[in-house]
Amino acid sequence: MITAQLLAALVITVAPAGLWLHRMLPGQLSPQAPSARWLLLGGYSILLGMLLTSLLMRLLSLLGIPFSLYSLAGAALILCVAAWLLPPAARGQQSAATAAAEVEPGRWQRYVVVLCLALLALRLLSLGLEVSTRPVTSWDAKQHWAKQARVFFELRSVVPYVSLQEWLQLGGQGVYTNMHPDYPITTPLLQAWTAVAIGHWHASLVNLPWLLTWLATGMVFYGQARLAGAGTALAIGATYMLLSMPYLNIHVALAGYADLLLGCCYLAAVAALYNWSVSREHWQLLLALSCGAACILIKNEGFYWALSLLPGILLVLIGFRKGVIWLAALALLVVATIWLIPEDMVIAGHSLASIDIRYRPQSWLPLYLSFLVHDNWHFLAYLALAALAAVPFCARQALPLAAVMVSALLLYMTLYLFTSNAVGAEHFTSLNRVALQLMPAAGFFTLAVFATLVQRDLRK
Amino acid sequence: MPLRSVHIPALFLLLCIQSAFAGADTWPHTRFHVERGTVLATAGGLSLAPNEQGQILLELEDARLTLSDQQRASFSFDGAPPDRIYLIWRYSGSDQLYQHGFPTLGNPQPQLELTGVSNWSGRPDALKIGFLAAPGTQVTLLEMRLAVPGWHQRLQDAVRNWSAFRPWRPTDINLHTGTRELHQGPHPMPAFALCCLVLTVLYGLIRRRRANWRGAAVIILACWLSLDAFWQWRLWQQVDVTRARFAGLDSEAKVLASKDAAIAGFVRNARRHIDSPDARVFVASQSDGSGMRAAYYLSPLNTYWHRNGPELPPASAFQPGDHILIVAPSALAYNAAAGSLRLPGGDTLPVIERQAGNSALLLEVSE
Numbered sequence: 001m002i003t004a005q006l007l008a009a010l011v012i013t014v015a016p017a018g019l020w021l022h023r024m025l026p027g028q029l030s031p032q033a034p035s036a037r038w039l040l041l042g043g044y045s046i047l048l049g050m051l052l053t054s055l056l057m058r059l060l061s062l063l064g065i066p067f068s069l070y071s072l073a074g075a076a077l078i079l080c081v082a083a084w085l086l087p088p089a090a091r092g093q094q095s096a097a098t099a100a101a102e103v104e105p106g107r108w109q110r111y112v113v114v115l116c117l118a119l120l121a122l123r124l125l126s127l128g129l130e131v132s133t134r135p136v137t138s139w140d141a142k143q144h145w146a147k148q149a150r151v152f153f154e155l156r157s158v159v160p161y162v163s164l165q166e167w168l169q170l171g172g173q174g175v176y177t178n179m180h181p182d183y184p185i186t187t188p189l190l191q192a193w194t195a196v197a198i199g200h201w202h203a204s205l206v207n208l209p210w211l212l213t214w215l216a217t218g219m220v221f222y223g224q225a226r227l228a229g230a231g232t233a234l235a236i237g238a239t240y241m242l243l244s245m246p247y248l249n250i251h252v253a254l255a256g257y258a259d260l261l262l263g264c265c266y267l268a269a270v271a272a273l274y275n276w277s278v279s280r281e282h283w284q285l286l287l288a289l290s291c292g293a294a295c296i297l298i299k300n301e302g303f304y305w306a307l308s309l310l311p312g313i314l315l316v317l318i319g320f321r322k323g324v325i326w327l328a329a330l331a332l333l334v335v336a337t338i339w340l341i342p343e344d345m346v347i348a349g350h351s352l353a354s355i356d357i358r359y360r361p362q363s364w365l366p367l368y369l370s371f372l373v374h375d376n377w378h379f380l381a382y383l384a385l386a387a388l389a390a391v392p393f394c395a396r397q398a399l400p401l402a403a404v405m406v407s408a409l410l411l412y413m414t415l416y417l418f419t420s421n422a423v424g425a426e427h428f429t430s431l432n433r434v435a436l437q438l439m440p441a442a443g444f445f446t447l448a449v450f451a452t453l454v455q456r457d458l459r460k
Numbered sequence: 461m462p463l464r465s466v467h468i469p470a471l472f473l474l475l476c477i478q479s480a481f482a483g484a485d486t487w488p489h490t491r492f493h494v495e496r497g498t499v500l501a502t503a504g505g506l507s508l509a510p511n512e513q514g515q516i517l518l519e520l521e522d523a524r525l526t527l528s529d530q531q532r533a534s535f536s537f538d539g540a541p542p543d544r545i546y547l548i549w550r551y552s553g554s555d556q557l558y559q560h561g562f563p564t565l566g567n568p569q570p571q572l573e574l575t576g577v578s579n580w581s582g583r584p585d586a587l588k589i590g591f592l593a594a595p596g597t598q599v600t601l602l603e604m605r606l607a608v609p610g611w612h613q614r615l616q617d618a619v620r621n622w623s624a625f626r627p628w629r630p631t632d633i634n635l636h637t638g639t640r641e642l643h644q645g646p647h648p649m650p651a652f653a654l655c656c657l658v659l660t661v662l663y664g665l666i667r668r669r670r671a672n673w674r675g676a677a678v679i680i681l682a683c684w685l686s687l688d689a690f691w692q693w694r695l696w697q698q699v700d701v702t703r704a705r706f707a708g709l710d711s712e713a714k715v716l717a718s719k720d721a722a723i724a725g726f727v728r729n730a731r732r733h734i735d736s737p738d739a740r741v742f743v744a745s746q747s748d749g750s751g752m753r754a755a756y757y758l759s760p761l762n763t764y765w766h767r768n769g770p771e772l773p774p775a776s777a778f779q780p781g782d783h784i785l786i787v788a789p790s791a792l793a794y795n796a797a798a799g800s801l802r803l804p805g806g807d808t809l810p811v812i813e814r815q816a817g818n819s820a821l822l823l824e825v826s827e
Contacts, residue, residue, distance in 0.1 A: 112678075112681070119685075119688075119692075122692065123692065123695075126692070126695045126696055126699050127695070129699045129702070129703065130695070130698065130699050130702055133699075133702050133703055133706045133707055134702050134706055134714075135706065135711070135714040135715050135718055137628070137718070138630075138633045139630060139633065139752070140633075142752060142753060142756040143752045143755075143756070143767075146756070147755065147756050147759050150759035150760045151759060151760040153760070154759075154760035155760065164764065164766055164769075167764060168764075168773055168777045171740075171779070172740045172762050172764070176762055177763075177764060179767050200711070201711070202711045203711040203712075203714050203715055204706075204711065204714060205711075234674075234677060237677065237681045241681070241684050244684075244688050244691070244692075246636040246638070246691045247635070247636050249691070249695065250632060250633060250636060251633075253628075253695070253698070254628065254632065254633050257633070370635065372650065373637075373647050373649065373650055374635055374636065374637045374638065374647060374649065375636050375637060375638030375647065375648060375649040375687070375691070376635060376636050378649060378652075378684055378687050378688060378691075379649055379650075379652060379653035379656065379683075379684070379687070382653045383680070428631075428634050428635045429634050430634075431634075431635075432634060432635050433633075433634065450673065450677065453673045454672075454673045454674055454677070456673075457672040457673050457674065
């Protein structure tokens with residue numbers, strides 16, 4: 001019974017986004033990569049479906065309608081009908097996306113594909129058993145996310161959260177409180193939705209969205225990798241490498257944090273942005289902008305990751321030379337803005353006064369250890385740095401993507417080297433959690449550069 | 461006999477083998493004389509019970525040692541090790557005793573690098589080993605080893621460290637080092653990254669013009685797979701532990717089988733005393749972990765818990781009918797006879813005790 005309920009919830013979650021995307025995407029993205037369309041569709045449907053479901057839950061709360069399988073199924077049905085009425089993208093027209101130049105995978109490439117698929121299946125099984133057996137374990141899940149989800153589930157509605165002081169002033173009437181009332185509520189809504197589907201709060205099964213996010217990350221990555229010109233073996237090998245990163249797996253196994261979902265969303269935005277920069281197809285830009293904007297719905301730092309897309313978009317629209325000049329001017333503008341804005345003005349949950357800007361060199365050692373010594377990401381950091389160095393010389397089409405990655409990296413380094421968040425680096429508490437939001441995108445960037453190099457080899 | 465060129469590689473090989481298996485002193489459990497603690501058994505290891513102070517003291521009989529800070533002390537225990545191990549030594553002509561201790565962190569094969577240990581040099585007159593363990597427990601020593609590890613030993617240790625398993629700890633959500641303990645190296649990732657780089661460069665040098673990026677991709681994937689094997693193995697072992705603990709249990713039973721059992725169990729019973737779904741519950745504790753867990757298991761009740769702040773707000777914030785859940789440790793003073801609770805600011809609240817446990821207390825604010 002629970003399985004049937006969960007499957008129903010999955011269909012309700014994925015179907016509206018899937019149908020809308022199916023209507024939007026061209027009929028055939030690449031003749032050499034027919035599977036790319038379905039995996040791309042699947043991955044983005046899961047991701048955007050989860051985000052859309054959380055928005056629908058907010059809407060239902062505004063309208064005073066309690067969450068249930070029926071109310072959400074009704075809302076999903078309306079969206080599906082609207083998608084059906086939408087004129088589809090021209091069918092039969094092939095996407096101009098760069099197709100991988102391979103004709104048929106060779107014998108060794110087939111072995112690589114089979115091996116990687118087997119390893120991914122093994123990983124899915126081990127993570128699936130862990131996450132479905134273990135009750136909510138991790139600190140932030142209990143302190144914040146799952147605690148809020150439990151309230152939303154029991155009340156079948158979103159309720160306002162205020163600061164401790166405000167809660168005391170209001171006597172707790174009609175409001176709840178926790179240590180971070182300003183955090184976005186997408187993650188708790190997903191857990192509440194899972195509980196609604198099952199019919200009761202289940203200490204393990206409410207974590208299933210994290211397994212789904214892991215799957216979506218892989219599907220988005222593979223689909224976009226194929227459109228970026230990676231052959232089947234290269235794409236599946238890179239997908240396996242991404243999905244096998246220990247720290248990413250830990251966030252599935254010890255589910256309950258919002259960072260994995262944000263990492264998937266940012267990857268989806270960055271990958272779409274890259275393929276738009278190459279193919280100039282509007283639907284990729286739409287995906288990039290949608291997923292970039294959606295980052296803000298997941299965690300406060302999603303606002304800054306969304307901003308990091310702007311340099312890449314600028315370079316694509318106005319060219320490299322003009323783009324660099326504009327970016328330099330924008331950087332000066334940002335510095336001037338920081339200089340002039342009031343210290344208590346809050347942007348994305350933080351004010352200048354609260355972040356206490358000054359140089360904190362003690363963060364260098366944790367940064368070095370986390371990326372270049374510890375096994376959080378296996379050796380992706382080394383590969384990404386090599387890819388970044390290679391871009392100006394032999395992968396210039398990845399320059400806009402490199403601009404995005406460098407912007408995100410600078411923002412990340414600023415967070416830990418110049419703000420009070422440095423304590424999160426010194427004690428290794430938030431350092432890797434925030435990095436998880438960026439590393440899947442870094443993996444795609446590395447793959448995109450590598451695919452360019454491989455294509456050059458094949459053209460020789 | 462003159463040294464010929466053919467002898468040099470052979471000599472080099474011999475030196476490598478010799479340095480790989482550097483000399484070691486190994487003492488089985490039979491070589492120890494017990495000075496403190498009670499001998500429980502001597503078959504299959506020296507099983508000892510600590511004294512009332514939790515101490516076990518062993519003297520190494522007829523030890524002819526040369527101490528060096530290049531050495532490593534290794535112990536092997538059957539079952540749980542003691543909490544701490546002490547090396548105690550004395551030189552002839554002096555009454556001064558030197559001591560160095562280290563925690564075992566639950567590792568049944570603890571090792572201690574003796575680099576930097578003060579006065580660990582020369583030939584001591586006596587060497588004693590001290591164990592600190594909880595009274596009533598049992599410690600079984602199999603052997604002790606003192607050796608300058610060769611490269612083969614170091615390689616073995618590294619692989620053992622990389623493949624060591626321990627169940628999830630709370631800090632695992634923050635980082636994964638690839639080793640058993642946080643500050644314990646060498647770490648596997650740089651080793652495999654270096655290996656990948658060397659193999660890729662060699663591939664380029666050997667294949668030259670025929671080298672291509674697909675070949676490099678195969679090398680990178682192979683190195684990644686090798687490194688990932690340790691992680692995948694660890695995940696499977698963790699699944700075993702998780703399933704042994706939680707499989708087959710319903711949602712509530714899983715919580716009661718977890719490390720939160722005490723708090724979750726108390727809260728489950730305490731909720732029976734909280735009638736109204738609109739009730740306000742204030743959680744008070746000086747422990748972040750205890751306060752956080754109590755607030756979580758009280759959900760979906762409307763709770764107030766101030767992390768890193770005063771345990772409770774001033775008395776003016778309370779209304780009759782509010783509940784206060786106090787979880788130890790707490791600085792709040794509850795007077796059961798007077799039915800009052802002294803708050804951090806010095807105010808007192810009239811309260812009724814609703815439920816008392818070993819480390820938690822539920823009170824209701826009265827008129």
